[in-house]
Amino acid sequence: MNTGDIFKQQFKIDTTIYQGFISLFKDTNPLHTQKDFAISKGFKAEVMFGNILNGFISYFIGECLPVKNVIIQKQEINFRKPVYLDDELFFFAEITEHFESVNTFEFKYSFKKQDDIIVANGKIYIGLI
DSSP states (O other), rough: OOOOOEEEEEEEEOOOHHHHHHHHHHOOHHHHHHHHHHTTTOOOOBBOHHHHHHHHHHHHHIIISSOOOOOEEEEEEEOOOOOTTTOOOEEEEEEEEGGGGEEEEEEEEEETTTOEEEEEEEEEEEEEE
16 A cells, blocks of 8 residues: 555445444434434435444445555544435545554545535544554
8 A cells, every 4th residue: 555545435325224223223313213303404314324434434444455454543534414315425535644653544535425525524544453
């Protein structure tokens, strides 16, 4: 892995992921689970849980990088726009720094919808172990 390397991945929040999140974490906040409530707050439907995106980041780090001897040291995420059931998300990550003294890589990343609108972005610091 080198500074400037770019990684891309596509994700879709389908019913299995959505229901699995609710089942595992027992989070039934009405913004995420009640369409009428979400609409009354100005959204078009139930807003998907932000931590589903964190799950996609975990998948990217654990399964999509060319090395497996990695550990997330720090992660930042900024939620910019709501994400809804059946949205397709395009994940882009770029290695922006390599801190050789501690063998850590900084990635800047974003999740975009098909219309190129950023719904979330941030940084991830990954150490090689």
